[in-house]
Amino acid sequence: MAPAFLTILLVALFPLAWTFWESLHLHDLRMPWLGRPFVGLNNYIDAIGDPRFRGALYHTLFFAAASVTLELVIGLWLALALNRAFRGRGLVRAAVLVPWAIPTVVSALLWRFMFEGQTGIVNAALLDLGVIGEPIVWFIQPETAWVPVILADVWKTTPFVALLLLAGLQNIDASLYEAARIDGASAWRQFRHVTLPLLKPAILVALIFRTLDAFRVFDLIYALTGGGPGTSTEPIALYTFNALLQNLQFGYGSALSVIVFLVTFGLAMVYIRFLGAELTGSRR
Amino acid sequence: MASVRLEGVQKTYPNGHVAAKGLDLDVADGEFMVLVGPSGCGKSTALRMVAGLETPTGGRILIGDRDVTAVPPQDRDIAMVFQTYALYPHMTVRENLAFGLRMRGASREVIDQRVTEAARALALDAVLDRKPAQLSGGQRQRVALGRAIVREPKVFLFDEPLSNLDAKLRVETRAELARLHRRLGATIVYVTHDQEEAMTLGSRVAVMRDGLLQQVAPPMEMYRRPANRFVAEFVGSPAMNFLPGSIVSQTPGAVNHRNTLGIRPHDVTLVPRGAGTLDALVDVVEPRGSELLVYLRLGTDGSGPELRAITPPETVVEAEKVVGVRLDPARLHWFEAETGRRI
Amino acid sequence: MKGRKLWPAVALVLLVLASALPFYWAVLASFTPEARLFRGPSLVPGELVLEHYRALFTQRNFWIPIRNSLIVAGTTTAFCVAVGALCAYALARLEFRGKLPLLGFILAVGMFPQISVVSPLYMLLRFLGLINTYPGLILPYLTFAMPLTVWLLVGFFRQLPAELEEAAMVDGASRLRAFGEVIIPLALPGLATTAILTFVYSWNEFLFALSFTLGPERQTVPVAIALFRGMYQVPWGQILAAAVIATAPVTLLVLAFQRRIVQGLTAGAVKG
Numbered sequence: 001m002a003p004a005f006l007t008i009l010l011v012a013l014f015p016l017a018w019t020f021w022e023s024l025h026l027h028d029l030r031m032p033w034l035g036r037p038f039v040g041l042n043n044y045i046d047a048i049g050d051p052r053f054r055g056a057l058y059h060t061l062f063f064a065a066a067s068v069t070l071e072l073v074i075g076l077w078l079a080l081a082l083n084r085a086f087r088g089r090g091l092v093r094a095a096v097l098v099p100w101a102i103p104t105v106v107s108a109l110l111w112r113f114m115f116e117g118q119t120g121i122v123n124a125a126l127l128d129l130g131v132i133g134e135p136i137v138w139f140i141q142p143e144t145a146w147v148p149v150i151l152a153d154v155w156k157t158t159p160f161v162a163l164l165l166l167a168g169l170q171n172i173d174a175s176l177y178e179a180a181r182i183d184g185a186s187a188w189r190q191f192r193h194v195t196l197p198l199l200k201p202a203i204l205v206a207l208i209f210r211t212l213d214a215f216r217v218f219d220l221i222y223a224l225t226g227g228g229p230g231t232s233t234e235p236i237a238l239y240t241f242n243a244l245l246q247n248l249q250f251g252y253g254s255a256l257s258v259i260v261f262l263v264t265f266g267l268a269m270v271y272i273r274f275l276g277a278e279l280t281g282s283r284r
Numbered sequence: 285m286a287s288v289r290l291e292g293v294q295k296t297y298p299n300g301h302v303a304a305k306g307l308d309l310d311v312a313d314g315e316f317m318v319l320v321g322p323s324g325c326g327k328s329t330a331l332r333m334v335a336g337l338e339t340p341t342g343g344r345i346l347i348g349d350r351d352v353t354a355v356p357p358q359d360r361d362i363a364m365v366f367q368t369y370a371l372y373p374h375m376t377v378r379e380n381l382a383f384g385l386r387m388r389g390a391s392r393e394v395i396d397q398r399v400t401e402a403a404r405a406l407a408l409d410a411v412l413d414r415k416p417a418q419l420s421g422g423q424r425q426r427v428a429l430g431r432a433i434v435r436e437p438k439v440f441l442f443d444e445p446l447s448n449l450d451a452k453l454r455v456e457t458r459a460e461l462a463r464l465h466r467r468l469g470a471t472i473v474y475v476t477h478d479q480e481e482a483m484t485l486g487s488r489v490a491v492m493r494d495g496l497l498q499q500v501a502p503p504m505e506m507y508r509r510p511a512n513r514f515v516a517e518f519v520g521s522p523a524m525n526f527l528p529g530s531i532v533s534q535t536p537g538a539v540n541h542r543n544t545l546g547i548r549p550h551d552v553t554l555v556p557r558g559a560g561t562l563d564a565l566v567d568v569v570e571p572r573g574s575e576l577l578v579y580l581r582l583g584t585d586g587s588g589p590e591l592r593a594i595t596p597p598e599t600v601v602e603a604e605k606v607v608g609v610r611l612d613p614a615r616l617h618w619f620e621a622e623t624g625r626r627i
Numbered sequence: 628m629k630g631r632k633l634w635p636a637v638a639l640v641l642l643v644l645a646s647a648l649p650f651y652w653a654v655l656a657s658f659t660p661e662a663r664l665f666r667g668p669s670l671v672p673g674e675l676v677l678e679h680y681r682a683l684f685t686q687r688n689f690w691i692p693i694r695n696s697l698i699v700a701g702t703t704t705a706f707c708v709a710v711g712a713l714c715a716y717a718l719a720r721l722e723f724r725g726k727l728p729l730l731g732f733i734l735a736v737g738m739f740p741q742i743s744v745v746s747p748l749y750m751l752l753r754f755l756g757l758i759n760t761y762p763g764l765i766l767p768y769l770t771f772a773m774p775l776t777v778w779l780l781v782g783f784f785r786q787l788p789a790e791l792e793e794a795a796m797v798d799g800a801s802r803l804r805a806f807g808e809v810i811i812p813l814a815l816p817g818l819a820t821t822a823i824l825t826f827v828y829s830w831n832e833f834l835f836a837l838s839f840t841l842g843p844e845r846q847t848v849p850v851a852i853a854l855f856r857g858m859y860q861v862p863w864g865q866i867l868a869a870a871v872i873a874t875a876p877v878t879l880l881v882l883a884f885q886r887r888i889v890q891g892l893t894a895g896a897v898k899g
Contacts, residue, residue, distance in 0.1 A: 078642065081639055090885065090886070091643075092639055092642070092643055093885055093886075094881065094882050094885040095643045095646050095647060096642065096643070096646050097881050097885050098646070098650070098878050098881055098882070099646055099649075100881075101827050101831075101874075101877045101878065101880070101881040102831070102873075102874040102877055102878065103830065103831035103833065103848070103849040103852075103873060103874070103877075104831060104833060104849075105833050105849045105850075105852060105853045106849065106852060106870045106873055106874055107649070109852065109853070109866055109867075109870055110649045110650070110652075110653045110867075110870060111649065113652075113653065113656065113863055113866070113867065114649060114652060116863070121652055155645070155646070155649065159646075215740070216740045216741065216742065218741070218742060218833070218834050219833040219834065219849075222833075222837075222853070223853050237740070237742040240742050240743075241742060241745070241834075241838075244745060244746050244749075245745075245746075245749075245838060253746060257742060257743040257744075257745070257746060258743065260740050260742055260743050261740055261743035264740045264743075335793075335797055336796075336797075337793050337796070337797070356796070356801070357793075357796040357797045358796050358797070358798070358799045358800055358801055362797060363797065363798075364793075364794070364797045366790050366793070366794060368788065368790055370788070370790035370791050370793065370794035371794075372791065372794075372795075372809055373813065374812045374813055383795070383798050383800075383808075384798035384799050387795075387798055387799030387800045387804070388799045431794075431798070435798070435799075441797075
């Protein structure tokens with residue numbers, strides 16, 4: 001079995017390995033009319049000085065912070081609610097799972113549609129409820145453009161976070177709560193001293209998965225705002241994509257790719273360090 | 285049926301743990317050999333090596349006259365009953381029983397015939413079409429047994445098959461196994477940590493400790509003449525008493541070594557104070573129905589080592605009283621203090 | 628006490644509504660005539676028409692992206708599960724040095740940012756002449772879906788007691804036969820879950836599909852929808868109709884197998 005397994009693994013990993021290797025070779029510029037001169041780290045220096053790139057980095061950070069926070073909070077609340085057995089729990093679970101299952105671009109389009117123009121359903125509802133006096137054109141201004149983006153992401157991925165946390169919750173021994181109750185702890189106290197500490201590994205897993213995903217966001221923004229208005233909602237993945245396949249700046253784009261990779265990799269390392277300690281410390 | 289032989293079998297794991305340090309064991313054709321010892325002594329590993337589920341890092345294993353050390357389990361013609369039974373959950377009882385024969389390409393008629401026979405012998409006919417999850421613990425055990433019997437293998441291997449049963453079932457199944465052995469004349473290698481099981485079932489018992497065989501002998505011989513302190517303590521319940529002492533040599537100039545005296549609780553008699561070999565203070569009396577278990581401390585003030593005695597139930601004995609203790613001189617066991625070996 | 632019980636229930640109802648609302652609205656809108664879409668939209672259905680759906684298939688030939696998606700997602704899933712199962716079995720059962728780092732490496736591959744590999748992959752695929760072909764999509768998908776598959780299946784296989792295979796081997800089955808007769812039937816739920824998750828992933832994938840296809844002939848559903856263009860304005864009606872069609876199979880799968888999916892997602896992630 002072992003040799004078969006090894007060859008299979010090799011076939012699967014080969015494209016990736018070569019890809020990785022290639023992406024390391026991006027000290028070669030690919031500007032066809034210039035040939036392929038070697039420019040060393042110039043691309044990276046350019047990237048750091050590039051205001052659009054810095055903007056993209058900032059957008060990504062903002063997006064990640066906002067959506068992950070919301071997802072964790074709502075997800076935790078949802079997990080707590082789902083943890084009690086009640087009728088129709090399966091239905092709730094299913095209903096909440098479907099947004100996760102549909103293509104991201106489709107959900108992006110759904111949300112775009114709802115916020116579109118002056119007469120989209122959201123504007124109509126807000127007007128009817130008297131929350132606003134006149135319709136907001138969401139996609140014209142950067143500040144309001146972020147609202148549907150973050151809402152769409154939260155809508156789509158909170159179920160996943162909730163599920164992770166739910167599994168973590170179900171791993172907590174019920175007798176711990178009983179002991180706490182006998183000791184006189186209120187519901188809030190039980191939450192703080194029993195639930196939260198024991199849920200830490202699950203929270204960490206959810207946090208890291210979601211943060212990594214948020215940093216790589218592409219589909220959502222491509223379909224929802226296209227990075228607009230202008231480039232005010234453009235995350236680093238989208239900027240890289242534009243540089244690569246639209247502007248055909250392969251050298252520069254490759255440098256951006258590597259930066260994206262390094263950022264993600266760095267986060268993943270932090271993850272493994274933290275999570276490894278948590279998992280080996282608190283289990284088995 | 286065939287014999288089983290282990291020659292200098294060793295097993296060292298990659299992480300350095302040594303499970304077997306050189307085992308030499310001869311199981312005759314048709315013999316019921318019990319491997320017994322405390323947890324972690326290597327008995328299960330030894331059994332698994334005979335089965336082929338683990339490969340020895342040294343030595344040979346022979347089944348019959350065939351060196352099977354490098355032969356995979358499926359080609360060794362053995363059957364094994366696991367501690368957790370390992371019944372195939374997705375198959376019916378009938379399919380479970382038939383699996384081994386099917387793997388060997390037996391014909392439909394042979395399979396049907398043997399399965400029906402085994403089911404009848406084990407009172408499983410009623411549940412042939414049920415799945416393991418629907419059976420009771422005792423029934424599952426019988427299916428595991430049936431699966432082995434149906435194969436008519438050269439050797440039967442049992443890995444603590446009774447430990448998951450409740451006490452009553454355990455005793456019943458023990459009798460069942462003894463009957464089986466008689467009927468089939470099977471060569472059986474049986475692993476357990478329960479010394480009572482070992483003594484009642486085995487034609488010979490092999491005590492293991494830390495990867496080494498301590499003694500291989502028929503049960504009664506092991507009881508009467510344990511080869512070392514470990515075996516003496518392990519076999520027999522309640523466990524043997526051990527008292528520090530020394531044999532004083534009569535030869536002048538000879539060096540007296542420290543020794544340990546062993547005496548079984550059954551061989552200790554309680555007599556009136558002063559009338560026995562030693563005096564002791566009674567600590568706790570446990571009535572056991574058929575006998576009394578008395579905990580004593582040697583010395584009139586009870587400051588000496590502890591001694592346990594088994595006495596007939598009518599004996600009048602009270603805690604905090606001093607009594608005499610008589611040790612049957614014919615039943616004394618002497619062991620060297622350092623090595624534990626029998627003198 | 629009653630109040631306490633009521634509050635979570637109410638909140639959950641709100642949640643389910645929030646979850647379902649965009650769908651409901653999209654489905655409704657897809658049956659609403661174009662003219663009415665932005666003129667006084669309401670949640671209450673008015674006149675319902677099929678014009679968008681019809682246009683999808685007559686004007687835009689939406690069958691093609693559907694076909695493409697089915698082929699790509701189906702092939703990826705089949706291959707992933709088959710090969711992944713063998714890999715996962717070896718990882719779960721066999722002891723060999725370097726097992727832990729290998730597992731870690733597999734996980735790391737799954738965490739790779741896709742954008743970082745797009746350009747080298749693009750050039751590699753172009754070199755192999757695979758741009759705008761089925762293999763051109765299936766191969767990259769495999770690379771990213773395989774780690775997840777193996778990770779999930781390792782978890783499932785570990786849960787099966789090793790004694791079952793041992794019993795089968797003692798009974799006369801070779802390791803491979805034991806795998807087929809004993810392990811596979813017992814692992815079917817796990818395999819099914821993994822297949823569903825892989826299919827969902829492949830069906831929904833966007834970036835690679837966008838980058839490695841050139842035209843409608845090979846575009847998958849998500850790409851086709853995202854690139855819908857109208858003559859004068861965005862054809863929302865058709866987009867929404869396409870969205871409904873695109874999400875229908877996945878939604879049905881999820882609703883039918885939600886318990887299994889939950890098991891699969893969480894078993895892999897938390898229990899490790």
